[in-house]
Amino acid sequence: MSKGIKTSSLGYPRIGKNREWKKTLEAYWAGKIDEQTFRSQMEEIQLQHLQTQQQAGIELIPVGDFTFYDHVLDTAAMFGIVPARYGYQGGDIPLDLYFSMARGNAGATACEMTKWFNTNYHYIVPEIGSLTPVLTENKPLAAYRFAKERAGIEGKPVIVGLYTFLKLSKGFPAAQISAVAARFLPVYVQLLQELQQEGVAWVQIDEPAIVTGLTAEEIALLKTIYGEIAASVPGLYVILQTYFEAAEPLEALLELPVQGLGLDFIHDGGKNLESIARLGWPKDKILGAGIIDGRNIWRSDIDAKLELVAGLQKYVPQEQLILQPASSLLHVPVTVEGEDKLKPAVKNALAFANEKLAELVLIAAAADGGTERYAAELAANREVLAVFRALPERGREDVAEQVRSLEKLPDNRSLPFAERVKVQQEKWRLPLLPTTTIGSFPQTAEVRQARLKWRKGVWTQERYDGFIKRQIAEAITLQEELGLDVLVHGEFERTDMVEFFGEKLAGYLFTGGGWVQSYGSRCVKPPVIYADVAFIQPMTVKESLYAQSLTKLPVKGMLTGPVTILNWSFVRDDLSREAVAGQIALALRHEVTALEEAGIEMIQVDEPAIREGLPLKAGDHEHYLNWAVKSFRIATNHVKDTTQVHTHMCYSEFNDMIGSISAMDADVISIETSRSHGELIVSFEEQEYDKGIGLGVYDIHSPRVPVVEEMTSAIERALRALDVQQFWINPDCGLKTRGWEETTAALRNMVKAAVLVREKSGAVSR
CATH class of the missing domain: 3.20.20.210 (TIM Barrel)
Known part of the structure; x- marks a missing residue:
């Protein structure tokens, strides 16, 4: 050179x-x-x-x-690494076959x-x-x-x-x-x-x-x-x-x-x-x-x-x-x-x-x-x-004082899981193998257009609120008709599971065109943490409370956890990530309290991004996991014994984190596993997990609708490693990116599969 x-x-x-x-x-x-x-x-x-x-x-x-x-998919296709289920016979890779490997098709699941x-x-x-x-x-x-x-x-x-x-x-x-x-x-x-x-x-x-x-x-x-x-x-x-x-x-x-x-x-x-x-x-x-x-x-x-x-x-x-x-x-x-x-x-x-x-x-x-x-x-x-x-919001003394108070907060729920699960079962009286979803329902063009009109001032706040209420009511009615046991309000008011909270917390800013690729055509616009993060006022109570008013079945309050908010944001670079996570956890603690005080006592605090923040070198894992678990517990460990805390995670490798996940002390965890379902179940055959768990029984990243037998098989395979008393039935992730037709069909099949397995095992009620 x-x-x-x-x-x-x-x-x-x-x-x-x-x-x-x-x-x-x-x-x-x-x-x-x-x-x-x-x-x-x-x-x-x-x-x-x-x-x-x-x-x-x-x-x-x-x-x-x-x-x-995706560049890794490109490499696989370039070398003819095409699974047999696609029927590839050699030669050039057709474009639709390439996309089938990524998204699945009517006859084959996605990679x-x-x-x-x-x-x-x-x-x-x-x-x-x-x-x-x-x-x-x-x-x-x-x-x-x-x-x-x-x-x-x-x-x-x-x-x-x-x-x-x-x-x-x-x-x-x-x-x-x-x-x-x-x-x-x-x-x-x-x-x-x-x-x-x-x-x-x-x-x-x-x-x-x-x-x-x-x-x-x-x-x-x-x-x-x-x-x-x-x-x-x-x-x-x-x-x-x-x-x-x-x-x-x-x-x-x-x-x-x-x-x-x-x-x-x-x-x-x-x-x-x-x-x-x-x-x-x-x-x-x-x-x-x-x-x-x-x-x-x-x-x-x-x-x-x-x-x-x-x-x-x-x-x-x-x-x-x-x-x-x-x-x-x-x-x-x-x-x-x-x-x-x-x-x-x-x-x-x-x-x-x-x-x-x-x-x-x-x-x-x-x-x-x-x-x-x-x-x-x-x-x-x-x-x-x-x-x-020099911006003053980057050095707030009130936030610093709250962070200093972290050491004084209790580190545990008041009862261990083995004891509080009994009072929760008495309170909720759910059937064995309860069915639920992860939280979001389809964000249709109509929903996106309504939000855009509201943001641009074309729609008043009152008109937009009315629209969101109608979406929630329709979602609650559908879930009841499908026979789901624990419902969600659908998150129609949320553009993104992190952006939504960032808009309501101090310390965040939002770009107009700051999009990045997450997977395939799925793009996200991460919020930006530029200053100290702090709670301002309740963020989710209005929609959760309205949804709960429409049904006698439990409706989960839906929050995004502190580590996921951290990992899915662009984060200020003058503080450690641990310090910023602590600020977010304190803010979410206020929100959990607000939900519980409003009568929402089944609360899901999602942490799909905990694993992606894991340092790449094994020697650095313990420190990260310690503060990640601490952040989750700060946000959730103050609730009543009867309040059931759920969480959701997105990854397939579980063995190396099972201890930390258990230490989070969530009552129920759901895990995105449908593309590697059998591999993850091996983890539970090798290690014990003693809390409620839902292993996603179908893949929401693909438009295909799995048949009842496919999901029944997935449930029965999981029950060889997990106790029927702890297992929940759910999709592997939120349904935001799917259409209503495929969502309804897939959930209907999921409920049928759960009922079939209950009947086979005689597990009709707790």
């Missing part, structure tokens, strides 16, 4: 400034556009993303990070979906089994050609590394990973050889699984993989990219035969720089230095970044240094432009993807050419940050 500090991007948001990507996907799925139109529109979106990065001045622009759904490391992005889990990989299509090569032909860009193809791909896959014993890798290496080599033959200079191979920790056997596997690549594709520049944590042991990674190594200097706790200082940096390797936060939305402190770069330059000559974000910018919105409703002190402190690229170019230029040339830009950066940091 030439002298001077280069800039690179690791990945760009897919969804588009105005969510064009999402709209194109959904138009195709709805049959509104054909495949040719779909592909043409997607090409235009892809081109815009490339040109934006080019115009920003980024020198190494990624290609192949753009996808129609499992789970979190991408500790982010809120979901990837499709490859099912490898005994499948033999074959290169069906060289997607990075097609992306490289597209960038070159349409934008004149010599792109940097991005590939999910073989080690990470296998670590994220299922269908083979972990002990056989080396043997499975041997099956895949030839097709990886073929892919890279085709890129080299095309004239590609640099390839970015993403290996984030490295940062979760490496055993001696895994280090040996990496040496085998990259040794074979180096021998088979000599002359191709490979940068092995890690992110989300420190890459350890760095000495082993530096021995790999690659031309560059990408490291995260934001989320590594300072360990990567410490390792470089201890080991030095080899003369034959490029360092891709991740110095811009790719997962949060705050403007960089340019002085601090220049100090970091100067520290790196003590060990790495500038001709061996590339500056880049610490991870893909997939996890942040596209641009701050248009956020004119925010007060200037806050808007100026934000940096989304485009602004981060501009920061990167400025830092590289200032570090390379001297800070004097950029004195005005640096002074402006200091002024913006000083104004923001």
